[in-house]
Amino acid sequence: MEPVVGVLALQGAFAAHERALAQVGVATRQVRLPEHLHGLAALVMPGGESTTMSNLLTSSGLFDELKGRLIDGLPVFGTCAGMILLASEVLDGRPDQRSFGVIDIAVRRNGYGRQIDSFETDLAVVGEAEPFHAVFIRAPKMERCGDGVEVLAEHDGVPVLARQGSVTVASFHPELTDDARLHGMFVRHHGIIQ
Numbered sequence: 001m002e003p004v005v006g007v008l009a010l011q012g013a014f015a016a017h018e019r020a021l022a023q024v025g026v027a028t029r030q031v032r033l034p035e036h037l038h039g040l041a042a043l044v045m046p047g048g049e050s051t052t053m054s055n056l057l058t059s060s061g062l063f064d065e066l067k068g069r070l071i072d073g074l075p076v077f078g079t080c081a082g083m084i085l086l087a088s089e090v091l092d093g094r095p096d097q098r099s100f101g102v103i104d105i106a107v108r109r110n111g112y113g114r115q116i117d118s119f120e121t122d123l124a125v126v127g128e129a130e131p132f133h134a135v136f137i138r139a140p141k142m143e144r145c146g147d148g149v150e151v152l153a154e155h156d157g158v159p160v161l162a163r164q165g166s167v168t169v170a171s172f173h174p175e176l177t178d179d180a181r182l183h184g185m186f187v188r189h190h191g192i193i194q
């Protein structure tokens, strides 16, 4: 059976992730309810608003179900708000905001400033010959990164792309350009495509 990668579709930039995954030849499914997790090979958690997503994860019943799957090692790629939701420590979060705590990092919400401080830059990514053009929008800043976390790209000495086991996170939006290399890297790393 063809592997299917889920895209969390409660809120935010999920359609662009589906497009990027299609570009690397992977079938996708929008995930809005616990039953949509069934049989997935991996999951992408998009950017958007982590507080809203946290609320919707709880009200949809997805939070606990998904947490179990993540702890069991379901490969996941969280971008921007998705990274906040995966982090073990969230700084400047709302008091009721929940995160899955499956990667040993501390992230500060809006750590690069407000909407007006959004920016684009070229990143050197481990294993990639050409730089990757990255779009940062009210991005979370990684302020601590545990020993077990592999840093795959940095901006001004701060990790912005990192991986620990089954969990990959990016502070920026890799789905907002035509360049699907990071989606390709994610699915290949976990053996979903060759």
Ligand code: GLN
Pocket: 046, 047, 048, 049, 050, 051, 079, 080, 081, 082, 084, 109, 110, 137, 138, 139, 140
């Ligand atoms: N600042 C947003 C948050 O806290 C994240 C921004 C984004 O995903 N582009 O959730």
